[in-house]
Amino acid sequence: MSALSEALGEQAAPITFSHGGEDYAVTPVTQLVKTKVERWLRGLAYADLYASRQDMPPEQYEHALALLARQRSMFAYLGPLYWDTVATDEGQVGLIAILFQTTPEKARKLREERAADVDALVSETTLASMPRAMAAEMRRRLAEARAGGKPGAGEHADPTPPA
Amino acid sequence: MRPPDDAEVCALFARLTDRGLTLEGIARLTDRQISDVYFCPRTERGDPEEVIEAEETDRPQSKAEELATLWALGQALRTPEEELRAAWQKKYPGDAPWES
Numbered sequence: 001m002s003a004l005s006e007a008l009g010e011q012a013a014p015i016t017f018s019h020g021g022e023d024y025a026v027t028p029v030t031q032l033v034k035t036k037v038e039r040w041l042r043g044l045a046y047a048d049l050y051a052s053r054q055d056m057p058p059e060q061y062e063h064a065l066a067l068l069a070r071q072r073s074m075f076a077y078l079g080p081l082y083w084d085t086v087a088t089d090e091g092q093v094g095l096i097a098i099l100f101q102t103t104p105e106k107a108r109k110l111r112e113e114r115a116a117d118v119d120a121l122v123s124e125t126t127l128a129s130m131p132r133a134m135a136a137e138m139r140r141r142l143a144e145a146r147a148g149g150k151p152g153a154g155e156h157a158d159p160t161p162p163a
Numbered sequence: 164m165r166p167p168d169d170a171e172v173c174a175l176f177a178r179l180t181d182r183g184l185t186l187e188g189i190a191r192l193t194d195r196q197i198s199d200v201y202f203c204p205r206t207e208r209g210d211p212e213e214v215i216e217a218e219e220t221d222r223p224q225s226k227a228e229e230l231a232t233l234w235a236l237g238q239a240l241r242t243p244e245e246e247l248r249a250a251w252q253k254k255y256p257g258d259a260p261w262e263s
Contacts, residue, residue, distance in 0.1 A: 029193055029194070030191050030193050032190040073169070128195065131195055
Protein backbone atom coordinates (compact mmCIF):
# COMPACT_ATOMS: atom_id res chain seq x y z
CA MET A 1 0.00 0.00 0.00
CA SER A 2 1.41 3.41 -0.87
CA ALA A 3 1.98 6.04 1.79
CA LEU A 4 -0.79 8.09 0.18
CA SER A 5 -3.35 5.27 0.36
CA GLU A 6 -2.31 4.45 3.88
CA ALA A 7 -2.55 8.04 5.03
CA LEU A 8 -5.96 8.51 3.46
CA GLY A 9 -7.25 5.18 4.76
CA GLU A 10 -10.82 4.38 3.89
CA GLN A 11 -11.15 7.49 1.75
CA ALA A 12 -8.64 5.95 -0.65
CA ALA A 13 -9.21 2.37 -1.68
CA PRO A 14 -11.43 0.31 0.62
CA ILE A 15 -10.66 -3.38 0.61
CA THR A 16 -13.39 -5.38 -1.05
CA PHE A 17 -13.77 -9.04 -0.20
CA SER A 18 -16.03 -11.08 -2.47
CA HIS A 19 -17.66 -14.35 -1.55
CA GLY A 20 -20.84 -16.15 -2.54
CA GLY A 21 -21.84 -13.44 -4.98
CA GLU A 22 -21.58 -10.71 -2.37
CA ASP A 23 -19.03 -7.94 -1.92
CA TYR A 24 -17.96 -6.99 1.59
CA ALA A 25 -16.23 -3.67 2.27
CA VAL A 26 -13.63 -4.39 4.94
CA THR A 27 -13.17 -1.33 7.06
CA PRO A 28 -9.92 -0.18 8.65
CA VAL A 29 -10.11 0.14 12.42
CA THR A 30 -11.03 3.81 12.62
CA GLN A 31 -12.05 5.54 15.83
CA LEU A 32 -15.65 4.91 14.84
CA VAL A 33 -14.99 1.21 14.36
CA LYS A 34 -13.27 1.11 17.74
CA THR A 35 -16.40 2.53 19.34
CA LYS A 36 -18.47 -0.12 17.57
CA VAL A 37 -16.19 -2.82 18.99
CA GLU A 38 -16.47 -1.31 22.46
CA ARG A 39 -20.26 -1.07 22.26
CA TRP A 40 -20.35 -4.69 21.13
CA LEU A 41 -18.16 -5.80 24.07
CA ARG A 42 -20.29 -3.81 26.47
CA GLY A 43 -23.44 -5.42 25.06
CA LEU A 44 -21.97 -8.89 25.50
CA ALA A 45 -21.04 -8.17 29.12
CA TYR A 46 -24.52 -6.88 29.94
CA ALA A 47 -26.13 -9.84 28.15
CA ASP A 48 -23.98 -12.28 30.13
CA LEU A 49 -24.90 -10.61 33.38
CA TYR A 50 -28.59 -10.50 32.49
CA ALA A 51 -28.52 -14.19 31.61
CA SER A 52 -27.09 -15.06 35.01
CA ARG A 53 -29.40 -12.82 37.06
CA GLN A 54 -31.58 -15.79 38.10
CA ASP A 55 -28.60 -17.39 39.78
CA MET A 56 -27.85 -14.50 42.09
CA PRO A 57 -29.68 -12.49 44.74
CA PRO A 58 -31.24 -9.24 43.44
CA GLU A 59 -28.83 -7.07 45.45
CA GLN A 60 -25.85 -8.91 43.98
CA TYR A 61 -27.26 -8.39 40.49
CA GLU A 62 -27.74 -4.69 41.18
CA HIS A 63 -24.22 -4.46 42.52
CA ALA A 64 -22.81 -6.23 39.46
CA LEU A 65 -24.78 -3.91 37.18
CA ALA A 66 -23.40 -0.85 38.95
CA LEU A 67 -19.90 -2.28 38.76
CA LEU A 68 -20.24 -2.87 35.04
CA ALA A 69 -21.42 0.69 34.50
CA ARG A 70 -18.34 2.02 36.33
CA GLN A 71 -15.80 -0.23 34.63
CA ARG A 72 -15.91 1.48 31.27
CA SER A 73 -12.25 0.92 30.51
CA MET A 74 -12.68 -2.84 30.54
CA PHE A 75 -14.49 -2.61 27.20
CA ALA A 76 -11.62 -0.80 25.50
CA TYR A 77 -10.51 -1.87 22.04
CA LEU A 78 -7.52 -4.22 22.46
CA GLY A 79 -8.19 -4.33 26.19
CA PRO A 80 -8.38 -7.55 28.23
CA LEU A 81 -12.06 -8.20 27.48
CA TYR A 82 -11.37 -7.74 23.77
CA TRP A 83 -8.72 -10.47 23.78
CA ASP A 84 -10.85 -12.79 25.89
CA THR A 85 -13.79 -12.31 23.54
CA VAL A 86 -12.00 -12.75 20.22
CA ALA A 87 -10.46 -15.95 21.55
CA THR A 88 -13.95 -17.52 21.34
CA ASP A 89 -15.86 -18.65 18.26
CA GLU A 90 -18.69 -16.23 18.84
CA GLY A 91 -16.21 -13.44 19.49
CA GLN A 92 -14.53 -14.07 16.18
CA VAL A 93 -17.89 -13.97 14.42
CA GLY A 94 -18.74 -10.68 16.10
CA LEU A 95 -15.44 -9.10 15.12
CA ILE A 96 -15.79 -10.24 11.51
CA ALA A 97 -19.31 -8.82 11.40
CA ILE A 98 -18.00 -5.42 12.46
CA LEU A 99 -14.93 -5.31 10.20
CA PHE A 100 -16.73 -6.77 7.17
CA GLN A 101 -19.76 -4.57 7.90
CA THR A 102 -22.21 -7.41 7.71
CA THR A 103 -24.59 -9.44 9.85
CA PRO A 104 -23.43 -12.07 12.33
CA GLU A 105 -25.09 -14.76 10.19
CA LYS A 106 -23.09 -13.79 7.13
CA ALA A 107 -19.96 -13.38 9.22
CA ARG A 108 -20.35 -16.91 10.53
CA LYS A 109 -20.75 -18.21 6.99
CA LEU A 110 -17.67 -16.30 5.84
CA ARG A 111 -15.69 -17.76 8.69
CA GLU A 112 -16.84 -21.28 7.89
CA GLU A 113 -16.26 -21.07 4.16
CA ARG A 114 -13.22 -18.80 3.80
CA ALA A 115 -11.47 -19.17 7.13
CA ALA A 116 -7.88 -18.62 5.99
CA ASP A 117 -8.67 -15.61 3.81
CA VAL A 118 -10.86 -13.99 6.43
CA ASP A 119 -8.29 -14.66 9.15
CA ALA A 120 -5.55 -13.04 7.10
CA LEU A 121 -7.66 -10.02 6.25
CA VAL A 122 -8.80 -9.43 9.81
CA SER A 123 -5.21 -9.69 11.07
CA GLU A 124 -3.81 -7.45 8.37
CA THR A 125 -6.55 -4.85 8.77
CA THR A 126 -6.07 -4.80 12.51
CA LEU A 127 -2.29 -4.50 12.27
CA ALA A 128 -2.38 -1.90 9.51
CA SER A 129 -4.61 0.30 11.65
CA MET A 130 -2.27 0.29 14.65
CA PRO A 131 0.60 2.67 15.25
CA ARG A 132 3.66 1.23 13.50
CA ALA A 133 5.70 0.40 16.59
CA MET A 134 2.83 -1.55 18.13
CA ALA A 135 2.12 -3.40 14.89
CA ALA A 136 5.78 -4.32 14.50
CA GLU A 137 5.84 -5.71 18.04
CA MET A 138 2.64 -7.66 17.39
CA ARG A 139 4.10 -9.12 14.22
CA ARG A 140 7.23 -10.14 16.07
CA ARG A 141 5.21 -11.91 18.75
CA LEU A 142 3.03 -13.57 16.15
CA ALA A 143 6.11 -14.86 14.33
CA GLU A 144 7.46 -16.22 17.62
CA ALA A 145 4.17 -17.93 18.37
CA ARG A 146 4.03 -19.50 14.92
CA ALA A 147 7.62 -20.66 15.22
CA GLY A 148 6.53 -22.68 18.23
CA GLY A 149 8.43 -20.66 20.80
CA LYS A 150 6.95 -19.25 23.95
CA PRO A 151 5.22 -16.06 22.89
CA GLY A 152 5.47 -14.37 26.25
CA ALA A 153 2.02 -12.97 25.83
CA GLY A 154 0.26 -14.39 28.83
CA GLU A 155 -2.52 -16.74 27.89
CA HIS A 156 -2.88 -15.33 24.40
CA ALA A 157 -0.45 -17.24 22.24
CA ASP A 158 -1.59 -15.46 19.11
CA PRO A 159 -1.62 -11.68 19.65
CA THR A 160 -3.67 -10.95 16.56
CA PRO A 161 -7.42 -11.36 16.60
CA PRO A 162 -8.12 -14.71 15.00
CA ALA A 163 -10.93 -14.98 12.50
CA MET B 164 -0.19 2.21 22.48
CA ARG B 165 -2.21 0.72 25.36
CA PRO B 166 -5.93 1.35 25.31
CA PRO B 167 -6.23 4.95 26.52
CA ASP B 168 -8.45 5.84 29.42
CA ASP B 169 -11.28 8.34 29.10
CA ALA B 170 -9.19 11.34 30.11
CA GLU B 171 -6.49 10.46 27.61
CA VAL B 172 -9.02 10.09 24.81
CA CYS B 173 -10.50 13.50 25.64
CA ALA B 174 -7.02 15.05 25.68
CA LEU B 175 -6.11 13.42 22.36
CA PHE B 176 -9.30 14.61 20.70
CA ALA B 177 -8.78 18.10 22.09
CA ARG B 178 -5.32 18.24 20.54
CA LEU B 179 -6.66 17.02 17.21
CA THR B 180 -9.49 19.54 17.18
CA ASP B 181 -6.90 22.23 17.99
CA ARG B 182 -5.29 21.21 14.72
CA GLY B 183 -8.50 21.87 12.83
CA LEU B 184 -10.15 18.47 12.75
CA THR B 185 -13.83 17.98 13.41
CA LEU B 186 -15.08 15.11 15.54
CA GLU B 187 -16.56 13.59 12.40
CA GLY B 188 -13.14 13.72 10.76
CA ILE B 189 -11.42 12.16 13.75
CA ALA B 190 -13.97 9.34 13.79
CA ARG B 191 -12.78 8.30 10.32
CA LEU B 192 -9.10 8.05 11.26
CA THR B 193 -7.19 4.98 12.36
CA ASP B 194 -4.71 5.09 15.19
CA ARG B 195 -1.94 4.77 12.64
CA GLN B 196 -3.14 7.77 10.66
CA ILE B 197 -3.28 9.83 13.84
CA SER B 198 0.14 8.63 14.88
CA ASP B 199 1.77 9.10 11.47
CA VAL B 200 0.18 12.29 10.24
CA TYR B 201 -1.05 14.33 13.16
CA PHE B 202 1.73 13.43 15.55
CA CYS B 203 4.50 13.38 12.98
CA PRO B 204 7.81 14.34 14.64
CA ARG B 205 8.46 18.10 14.45
CA THR B 206 11.60 20.15 14.21
CA GLU B 207 12.43 22.79 16.82
CA ARG B 208 10.69 25.33 14.58
CA GLY B 209 7.55 23.21 14.63
CA ASP B 210 7.83 22.04 11.03
CA PRO B 211 7.04 18.39 10.33
CA GLU B 212 10.18 16.34 9.88
CA GLU B 213 10.45 14.83 6.43
CA VAL B 214 10.55 11.23 7.55
CA ILE B 215 8.56 8.73 5.54
CA GLU B 216 8.64 5.08 6.45
CA ALA B 217 7.72 2.53 3.87
CA GLU B 218 7.49 -0.31 6.36
CA GLU B 219 6.58 -0.60 10.00
CA THR B 220 9.98 -1.83 10.97
CA ASP B 221 11.84 0.98 9.24
CA ARG B 222 11.28 3.51 11.99
CA PRO B 223 14.03 3.27 14.59
CA GLN B 224 12.61 3.60 18.05
CA SER B 225 14.35 5.39 20.85
CA LYS B 226 14.99 3.29 23.95
CA ALA B 227 12.22 5.13 25.80
CA GLU B 228 9.77 4.48 22.96
CA GLU B 229 10.79 0.86 22.87
CA LEU B 230 10.16 0.52 26.60
CA ALA B 231 6.79 2.27 26.31
CA THR B 232 5.79 -0.04 23.46
CA LEU B 233 6.81 -3.13 25.38
CA TRP B 234 4.87 -2.04 28.44
CA ALA B 235 1.78 -0.94 26.51
CA LEU B 236 1.65 -4.14 24.58
CA GLY B 237 2.36 -6.19 27.68
CA GLN B 238 -0.53 -4.53 29.46
CA ALA B 239 -2.87 -5.13 26.55
CA LEU B 240 -1.88 -8.78 26.42
CA ARG B 241 -1.79 -9.14 30.20
CA THR B 242 1.80 -10.27 30.24
CA PRO B 243 3.14 -10.36 33.81
CA GLU B 244 5.43 -7.45 34.66
CA GLU B 245 8.21 -9.83 35.68
CA GLU B 246 8.16 -11.29 32.19
CA LEU B 247 8.34 -7.85 30.62
CA ARG B 248 11.25 -6.87 32.85
CA ALA B 249 13.04 -10.10 32.00
CA ALA B 250 12.53 -9.49 28.28
CA TRP B 251 13.90 -5.97 28.64
CA GLN B 252 16.93 -7.04 30.65
CA LYS B 253 17.66 -9.81 28.21
CA LYS B 254 17.99 -7.18 25.52
CA TYR B 255 19.58 -4.53 27.73
CA PRO B 256 21.46 -6.35 30.49
CA GLY B 257 21.66 -4.34 33.68
CA ASP B 258 19.20 -1.69 32.50
CA ALA B 259 16.24 -1.26 34.86
CA PRO B 260 14.55 2.09 34.14
CA TRP B 261 11.53 1.15 36.28
CA GLU B 262 13.72 1.40 39.36
CA SER B 263 14.53 5.07 38.84
